[in-house]
Amino acid sequence: CSKTSTVPRCVSDGADTAQRREVSVFVRIRPTANFAHGLIECLPDGKLQDSKKGQLSSWSFRLEGVLQDVSQEEVYARVCQPVVQGALDGYNGTVMCFGQTGAGKTYTMTGSTESYKQRGIIPRALQEVFREVEKRTEHSISVHLSYLEIYNETLVDLLSPLQDSPQRPPRGMVVMEEPGRGVFIRDLSLHPVHSEEAALSLLFEGEMNRIIGSHAMNRNSSRSHCIFTLHIESRSQILSDAKYIASKLNLVDLAGSERLGKTGSEGQILKEATYINKSLSFLEQAILALADHRRDHVPFRQTKLTHALKDSLGGNCNTVLVANVYGEAAHIEETLSTLRFASRMKCVRSDPAVNEHIDPALQIRKLQKEVQMLKEELSI
Numbered sequence: 001c002s003k004t005s006t007v008p009r010c011v012s013d014g015a016d017t018a019q020r021r022e023v024s025v026f027v028r029i030r031p032t033a034n035f036a037h038g039l040i041e042c043l044p045d046g047k048l049q050d051s052k053k054g055q056l057s058s059w060s061f062r063l064e065g066v067l068q069d070v071s072q073e074e075v076y077a078r079v080c081q082p083v084v085q086g087a088l089d090g091y092n093g094t095v096m097c098f099g100q101t102g103a104g105k106t107y108t109m110t111g112s113t114e115s116y117k118q119r120g121i122i123p124r125a126l127q128e129v130f131r132e133v134e135k136r137t138e139h140s141i142s143v144h145l146s147y148l149e150i151y152n153e154t155l156v157d158l159l160s161p162l163q164d165s166p167q168r169p170p171r172g173m174v175v176m177e178e179p180g181r182g183v184f185i186r187d188l189s190l191h192p193v194h195s196e197e198a199a200l201s202l203l204f205e206g207e208m209n210r211i212i213g214s215h216a217m218n219r220n221s222s223r224s225h226c227i228f229t230l231h232i233e234s235r236s237q238i239l240s241d242a243k244y245i246a247s248k249l250n251l252v253d254l255a256g257s258e259r260l261g262k263t264g265s266e267g268q269i270l271k272e273a274t275y276i277n278k279s280l281s282f283l284e285q286a287i288l289a290l291a292d293h294r295r296d297h298v299p300f301r302q303t304k305l306t307h308a309l310k311d312s313l314g315g316n317c318n319t320v321l322v323a324n325v326y327g328e329a330a331h332i333e334e335t336l337s338t339l340r341f342a343s344r345m346k347c348v349r350s351d352p353a354v355n356e357h358i359d360p361a362l363q364i365r366k367l368q369k370e371v372q373m374l375k376e377e378l379s380i
């Protein structure tokens with residue numbers, strides 16, 4: 001069958017504001033020129049259809065929207081822009097790409113260097129953040145970046161590649177949790193950035209380290225999970241105001257979700273398959289428990305991935321999932337498995353709140369000033 005997609009674009013568009021009550025889920029269908037094996041179609045009533053061999057089977061999934069034949073610019077505007085605006089207002093945010101290898105996760109998250117138009121979510125988010133920093137003159141906004149890779153349950157700092165060299169002993173990065181601070185990675189390097197250019201060059205450095213690292217270990221870079229994080233702090237320019245807001249924006253490119261058969265695999269391939277299957281299975285279990293509103297009983301600590309993302313899967317976070325799928329019906333089994341995961345994610349609640357903190361030094365200065373004023377009043 002060579003049926004082509006007649007009704008692309010979106011199903012039901014939910015609230016596009018930063019303060020959502022449910023995790024938002026989009027499916028992005030990778031364009032294809034291969035019509036020989038049928039295509040995945042998106043119908044206006046929210047159904048995805050497989051037009052394989054002239055037979056039409058259809059499945060319904062609850063999603064925010066379907067991104068088919070849409071530009072990188074539109075993907076950014078619909079998927080990420082509200083989350084970036086929320087992060088600048090003090091709400092944690094996470095945008096995550098999930099799907100089988102080759103379906104377009106890295107293209108969606110980082111984009112292609114072939115043309116400016118093909119920039120992905122991360123460079124566009126950096127551009128928007130620094131534009132807003134210039135615009136919001138009543139606030140002093142600071143931005144720090146970190147870039148973490150999780151490969152075979154090992155944490156790798158993509159912005160500090162020397163950590164494992166003989167000159168410097170491994171720094172033992174660990175996922176930690178502290179009240180008031182939430183989840184963080186001990187010893188992951190944080191880099192202050194003051195401009196879009198500086199941020200882009202760090203992103204580029206991280207990407208290069210990801211490629212160099214995977215070549216050095218003779219592995220495919222899609223075998224690891226990557227978390228690029230913007231740590232944003234915003235303080236009022238009024239010096240007496242001790243309050244400030246702080247947020248984290250996580251941009252996550254997950255490892256390929258296809259179930260890798262263990263039979264016939266050995267050595268490194270088998271080890272990778274085991275780790276990826278384990279981390280993605282625990283991610284699915286965490287999502288199931290969260291969708292059931294059992295946040296207190298979620299086994300987040302079972303893998304580095306779920307532990308590192310504990311704060312980022314719904315809860316106090318604007319969370320958006322992009323499920324990347326192939327356009328060809330030949331991949332229908334993996335596509336359905338990706339969409340089942342995505343529709344479970346849609347049931348997870350998100351209750352973001354502004355992360356407000358008090359700067360103790362400023363608070364003390366403010367109180368000292370008040371005491372001074374009271375003393376002066378009493379002595380009159």
Ligand code: ADP
Nearest residue numbers: 030031100101102103104105106107108112222
């Ligand atoms: P993944 O990270 O999921 O393994 P990639 O993002 O690396 O997949 O995509 C595989 C290939 O397909 C890349 O060459 C990428 O440029 C291309 N590609 C993916 N999605 C799109 C798209 N929406 N438009 C154009 N090319 C795409």
Ligand code: MG
Nearest residue numbers: 105106221222
């Ligand atoms: Mg990839």
